[in-house]
Every structure is written in C-alpha cells, then in structure tokens.
Amino acid sequence: MRWCCGSTIKKHVYALDSEFGSSSGSPGARAGRRSSLALTPEDEPLVDVANRSPPPANIPNAMLYSPPEPLELLCVFPERASRVCAAACAAVARAGGEARSVRSARDTLEALRRDSDTKQPHVIVVDARQPQTLDAFLLARAVRGTKNTQHIILIAVVKKSVYLKDDFAVLPYLDAGYNRIMVETLSATAWCAEVLQSRAAASAARAQIAAVAALAAAADRCRDLIAVTDEQQKILLANKSWSKVLGWRVEEGPKQLSDTAGGEALRLATSGARDWEAPITLRRRTTPDPVLVPCRGAAIGLTKSTSHVVFVCEPIHALETERGRGSLHSIRRGSLDVRSVASDGLRRTSLAKLQGLPLEAPITKVISLLSTATEGAPPSTVAYIERAVDMLRTSELYSPQMRDDPKMRVEDPIATDLIGALLSREQVNTNLYFMQGPTNTLSSRRSSNDSTVVRSQTNRSNIKHKTTGQLRELLDTALSWDFEIFKLEELTRGRPLAHLGLALMAGRFDICSALECDERTLLHWLTIVETNYHAVNTYHNSTHAADVLQAVAYFLEKDRLKTVLEPLEAAAALLAAAAHDVDHPGTSSAFLCNARHPLAVLYNDVSVLESHHAALTFKLTLNDDRVNIFKNLERDTYKQVRHNVIDMILATEMTKHFEHLAKFVNVFYAKSSGSKEDNMHTDQEPLALDTTALSLPENVVLVKRMMIKCADVSNASRPQKFAFEWARRIAEEYFLQTDEEKAKDLPVVMPMFDRATCSIPRSQIGFIDYIIMDMMEAWAGFIDMPELVNHARQNHARWHELDDAGVTTLADVRRAQRHLALPAPTTTNPPTTGTTTTTTTEE
Numbered sequence: 001m002r003w004c005c006g007s008t009i010k011k012h013v014y015a016l017d018s019e020f021g022s023s024s025g026s027p028g029a030r031a032g033r034r035s036s037l038a039l040t041p042e043d044e045p046l047v048d049v050a051n052r053s054p055p056p057a058n059i060p061n062a063m064l065y066s067p068p069e070p071l072e073l074l075c076v077f078p079e080r081a082s083r084v085c086a087a088a089c090a091a092v093a094r095a096g097g098e099a100r101s102v103r104s105a106r107d108t109l110e111a112l113r114r115d116s117d118t119k120q121p122h123v124i125v126v127d128a129r130q131p132q133t134l135d136a137f138l139l140a141r142a143v144r145g146t147k148n149t150q151h152i153i154l155i156a157v158v159k160k161s162v163y164l165k166d167d168f169a170v171l172p173y174l175d176a177g178y179n180r181i182m183v184e185t186l187s188a189t190a191w192c193a194e195v196l197q198s199r200a201a202a203s204a205a206r207a208q209i210a211a212v213a214a215l216a217a218a219a220d221r222c223r224d225l226i227a228v229t230d231e232q233q234k235i236l237l238a239n240k241s242w243s244k245v246l247g248w249r250v251e252e253g254p255k256q257l258s259d260t261a262g263g264e265a266l267r268l269a270t271s272g273a274r275d276w277e278a279p280i281t282l283r284r285r286t287t288p289d290p291v292l293v294p295c296r297g298a299a300i301g302l303t304k305s306t307s308h309v310v311f312v313c314e315p316i317h318a319l320e321t322e323r324g325r326g327s328l329h330s331i332r333r334g335s336l337d338v339r340s341v342a343s344d345g346l347r348r349t350s351l352a353k354l355q356g357l358p359l360e361a362p363i364t365k366v367i368s369l370l371s372t373a374t375e376g377a378p379p380s381t382v383a384y385i386e387r388a389v390d391m392l393r394t395s396e397l398y399s400p401q402m403r404d405d406p407k408m409r410v411e412d413p414i415a416t417d418l419i420g421a422l423l424s425r426e427q428v429n430t431n432l433y434f435m436q437g438p439t440n441t442l443s444s445r446r447s448s449n450d451s452t453v454v455r456s457q458t459n460r461s462n463i464k465h466k467t468t469g470q471l472r473e474l475l476d477t478a479l480s481w482d483f484e485i486f487k488l489e490e491l492t493r494g495r496p497l498a499h500l501g502l503a504l505m506a507g508r509f510d511i512c513s514a515l516e517c518d519e520r521t522l523l524h525w526l527t528i529v530e531t532n533y534h535a536v537n538t539y540h541n542s543t544h545a546a547d548v549l550q551a552v553a554y555f556l557e558k559d560r561l562k563t564v565l566e567p568l569e570a571a572a573a574l575l576a577a578a579a580h581d582v583d584h585p586g587t588s589s590a591f592l593c594n595a596r597h598p599l600a601v602l603y604n605d606v607s608v609l610e611s612h613h614a615a616l617t618f619k620l621t622l623n624d625d626r627v628n629i630f631k632n633l634e635r636d637t638y639k640q641v642r643h644n645v646i647d648m649i650l651a652t653e654m655t656k657h658f659e660h661l662a663k664f665v666n667v668f669y670a671k672s673s674g675s676k677e678d679n680m681h682t683d684q685e686p687l688a689l690d691t692t693a694l695s696l697p698e699n700v701v702l703v704k705r706m707m708i709k710c711a712d713v714s715n716a717s718r719p720q721k722f723a724f725e726w727a728r729r730i731a732e733e734y735f736l737q738t739d740e741e742k743a744k745d746l747p748v749v750m751p752m753f754d755r756a757t758c759s760i761p762r763s764q765i766g767f768i769d770y771i772i773m774d775m776m777e778a779w780a781g782f783i784d785m786p787e788l789v790n791h792a793r794q795n796h797a798r799w800h801e802l803d804d805a806g807v808t809t810l811a812d813v814r815r816a817q818r819h820l821a822l823p824a825p826t827t828t829n830p831p832t833t834g835t836t837t838t839t840t841t842e843e
C-alpha cells in the first residue's frame, strides 16, 4: 500500500523540520542523506519527515452517501395502549415508514438480534417515563452493546418535569447511549419532525460506519502491516497482516503501540508531523528478535487536532524472501537490520530481472499460499504454519529421519538397524578399504554372467515352452495371491522367471502385441534377464523377480489399474518387475559404497543398485537383436516405454520409500470425517480415497511407482507360509553381508543382523510396522485389495507370537516353518550353470 497524494505516488525527499534538526544534524545535511531503507533500486531515498505534505486524502463524499430508505421505527413502551407511542407510530406512517412496538427491554433486544441483517430500525423510541417498569438507561446500554447498532438513533421520551429539572438533565441519557431526548407529546407535527431528523442522522451514521468498514476490510486484504492508533498511540485497529505477523489480535494483544513497536516512526508520530516515512521496529510474539522494517505514517484529523495516527509497514515476509533469494540458508527467518536491507538493495536489479522471469517452482507457490493462510489465523496456528514453511524450505523434504522413538531404540535395536539401513541415504563411514581382486564383477560372492546366455539360446529356432503337466497346472494358478512361487522355483529348477514371465506376459497380458515383438524374442529376453540374476543369492534371485512380477500381474488385474493404465504401461510394469533386481549382488548399495565398488564409483554412491539394474536391463536388451523386445517400436514409443521401465525400477530404491509413499498418499487420499470403505486404517484422522487426480499423467506415474514398490516387498503381505520363507531368505542374505563385512573389515551396515544373535521375528515386526503397514493400507485402499493388509496383520501377529515364544534364529524359524505347508527350505537356490539355459527352451 502506498500513500497517494491526489493521483501520484509520493516519492519525495523532504527536508527535516527544524524541530528534528537538533538531534539529527542540519536540515540540509539530513535532506542529502540517503535513507538506509531504500526498498527498490528505482526508489528514491525515503523521506524522513514530511511535515509540509498535505494531509492524506479525505474520505470521498460518494463513500458517505447512503440512499434514502423507508423509515423503520421501533417503539419501546411498557403500557399497552400508550397514546404517545400511537402518536409516534402515526407520524412514521405519514412519513412513509413502518413502525413496530414492543413492551420490554427483552423484546427490544430480541427484535434487534432477530432483525440484525434485515430490518434494523433506524430509530428506537424508548419510554423513559416509568423507571419502575422499564429501566431506560439499562436498555440503552444493552442496545449499544449489541453488534451493528452504532448507527441507530436512540430517543428517550421523558416527562417535562425531568427535562426541566436542571440544565444538565440530558447528560445521563447521553452517557447511557441515547442520541436525543424528547419531552412527552401527542403532537403529530412534533413527532413527524423528530423522526425525519432522526432518520437523516441514522442514514449518515450508517454511511460513515459502512465507509469505515470498507476501509478496514481493504486494510485487512492488504499485505502491508497496518495499525491505526489514537493520538496517544493506543491501538484502535490493526489489520490482519499486522495481527498475523506480530502474532496477536487487537483485542487480546498490547493496547499501546509502544508495547510492540519502537523506532523513529513512533517518535515522528508524536512530533506533530502529518506524514512521514521512517523505520519501525516490530516485536513479534513468536520470535524474540525484533524486526526493522520501513514504515509510512500519517496523522489524521478533521480539525487541527489529530484524532487518528496510521502506521503502514512493509510486509515482513516479502523482505525476508528478497533477502534470502540466491542463498538457501539465508531464506530462514531472522531479523532484519537496516544495514542488511541496504546492502541487499545492491542486488535488487538482478533480482528484479529474476522475478520477471516466468519461472516459479510449485514449492514457491505452496509457501506463498501457506503465508496467505496465516492471515487472520490465531497465533498458535500461525506458529504451526511458520514451522511447516521452514520445513518446506529445506531441500530434503522426503528424507526420513529415524524418529526419536525411545521404545523403538531401546526395545527394538534389530528393527532400528533394518529400517535405518533400508531408508538411510548415508553410507556407513568407511574404513580405508579397497576391493581386492577383480573389480569388474558385481558381487564378490559370484561373478555376473553377463552376455553368456544368449549364445546358448540364439541359435535355436522353433522355441517352445517346455512345461510338464504339473508345471502347466501350477502356471494356471499364476494369477492368485497364494500362488505357489517356491513350488515353481522347484519345478523349474531355479528358473521360475522365464516360465512365469512367458505365461503372464505373453499368455495373460499379450505384451507382445503392445511391443510388436514375437514370443520368441520375449522368451529370449526373459531368459537373459533371469540368467543375470544370481542364483546363489538366497533372496535377491530370479525367484524374487518372479514373485514381484506375479504381484504386479495380480495388481494389474484390478479394475482400478485396468482403467488407468494403457497396454504399453502395463507391459512396461511387467518388464520392470521382471528386471528390477537383475544382477543383484546379494549385498546392499551401502555395502558397495563402503567397499568402493566400481558401480558405486560409477553412480557416485547415488542409487547404485537401482541404477545398475535399470542400466543393465537396457544393455542386455539392446546388445542383441534376438533379445531386443523393443526393436520394432517407433522411436517415441520406445522412449516412452524405456522411461517407464527405468522410472519403475528406480522407484524400488528404499531410501526413497517415504518420498514415493507420501506423494501417493498426498495425491490420492484426502482427510475425511470418516467414511467407511475407502478409509485407511490409521490411528489418526481417517483418510478417504480420492481418485480424481488420476486424470493427470504425473499422478499416474505415482501409481506405477507405488505398484512396483508394493510388489517388491509384497512378501510380507502374502499368506504366512510364503512370508515366513521370504523372511528367512532375506535374513540369510543380510547375515551373509554382515559376515562378508566382518571378513573384509568393512563397516557393518546392519550390526544387529548377525546370525548368532539376530531375532528374525523382531526384524519382521519392525519391517511390517515401519515399512509395510502404511504402504499396504494406502495401496490396498487404492486397488481395493484388503487381503494385502489382512495378511500383513496376520503375519505381524504370528511373528509376535513367535517372539513371545522365544523364537529368534533361522534354525528356530525353520522349525516353526515345518508346521506350515512349505517345501523344506533350501540353504541356497538350485545353482544355475551361467552359460546355458537349463529348462526353458528347446529346439
């Protein structure tokens, strides 16, 4: 908000009046001094004092005009047939108005409340002649205490004797809130004159109040901080920005301006100056540091004396944001001082250019919306929003930090270890360690068999899928949630991926049509991908890939996804699932970073494994036409599929778990008052599914990421016998990593995963609590698959029972597994030869 004199914005430099000369140097010297508060490069130095300026513009007459309305009169006469009352009512009727009468104070107030928006009377005539039946003073005070009654003209009808009692007999009536008193009369003429005059006064009052209300509303919608005080600097009005930024409302906060503000602006305000610009120091309720901002002020008075003083201060957050641009840390809240504001001015020209660019990050919009939301909010809400904005200003929005949950830390070090290792982007600090031996292989446990398989397959023609009757029968059940994945592993002698892949991708989803490739190429692709999984890994082998593929296929059958995903997107999801862990070394990215493995070096310790899985998938695919399932796709279509596959594989990185989950939940779930079916089962406020966002492609991306993520860890949401076997396998793999870290004197990423001491049930309880439950609830709600949550809950309960029964080690779990209908757990998977495909193809 800028002060306007006539139509021009005032930007003049005024010389100091002599009354300030003594303290601040000579007028000339003062006039030549540039203010340290220049706001923009093009701003002239700001004024110190402007005593010679004209007073601020008065309220235009048009604002004070109120169109004539039919007179509304309310008579308050306790006597049923009062002749005085009848005379007043008759006069109003003659003047074209309407009169009503009530008999008590209660009825009067009731009428005012009832008609507050519709038929507010212009005039109320109160019979003050019979204090024993109606306390006219009390009634006047009550009327004035009622909202929106300032404009009503209150007339007290008194006996002549009262009127003539003394010269000041009217005073108590005026004090009580009456505007006029009238000696009792039955004269129609007298009453007519009285009500017409009163109506004119009421209309003028109404117009003035409406004008003030309009200006107050304008001030409320202004980003500048505005306060109006009386001449003694008692705060009479503060706009919403003022209350919001300083942290209190007029009615509850300091009454004197000096309680919350200081500086030269206040001094000038009491100096008799009419209009000034000077710094003001504002103290906020929420922060101890005072803030120094430029302030423009004006003294208002219709006569020579000042009745109101107006203070208009620059919005604080605008200044802070300007200060902070260009250096992230400086965006954080802090106090401003004159020097810093002035030196900032030097950078403003380039900032102005930057601001002129059509660039705005969504987060900037969010922060600005939140700032707007604080306007008029109670201080506690403002404090919350400010904290939230501070958090939003960090760059690591989705990086989880292990909560300082003493229960978790003390009682569950195993879960802490696991979840910390899965979610943390920090690598364990490394010792000086250099990989021994050949460094061009991924795992030190097993060499990758890159590009060795195709040789054995590619000279084959007429490829057929050799399936035994048993295998065929099993594959017929490939779309059930209790699909016997370990039986498939056994029947295919460790090659479940190619069999299941062909059955699902070609047989069920016909991705060959979408990809415009033949089944043979698809089978080659599946085979080479499967061969590049490490069969010696207990968990991250091709059985896990097949399991994830099966989960994705199962999800894709759900109506929600059928309607949302295009055939090419479904194909990309199936391919990503099959390849998402290809060439997994059986150790984590953290291990590779600590070991300074070439892949960690190649990918700069960032998303090492996932980057490798995605890159190798395309390397294997594009290296040889015989496996290149994309070779017939148009360039743009290929790009799209490639982008989809890479995005989904990268989404399986657990350090980004909360990022993907939070984005998904934020987009597809809204807080609700609690509808039954679509609710996520959280302890807090229920979330209701809202799929309207699916119309935006960027939100469909979130769905695809969530789908593969859920499939990747779906083992914990499978029926118990499967969940147990997967838990055993992952634990074994973790133990092997710990063994290897110890053997190689590497930092131990998950020290609790020591085969001698680790409790498998506890690790699973932690995994389900912290990773599985929220995610599966969100996903289950989205695709309508409650069994995901039910199985996770049942498994959780069972792990608890085992924990209570003292089960800890793998051997214990094996024993417990015997009660479940599972094939006896193997120590490792059936080995693959690495150079031939053993079961999947024939001439």
Ligand SMILES: Nc1ncnc2c1ncn2[C@@H]1O[C@@H]2COP(=O)(O)O[C@H]2[C@H]1O
Residues within 6 Å of the ligand: 418, 422, 581, 652, 654, 712, 713, 715, 716, 726, 727, 730, 763, 764, 767
């Ligand atoms: N049942 C489980 N118990 C503990 N950790 C698991 C379980 N299932 C999956 N994980 C972890 O979750 C990770 C998901 O991504 P990865 O497949 O790379 O590696 C997986 C394991 O580290």
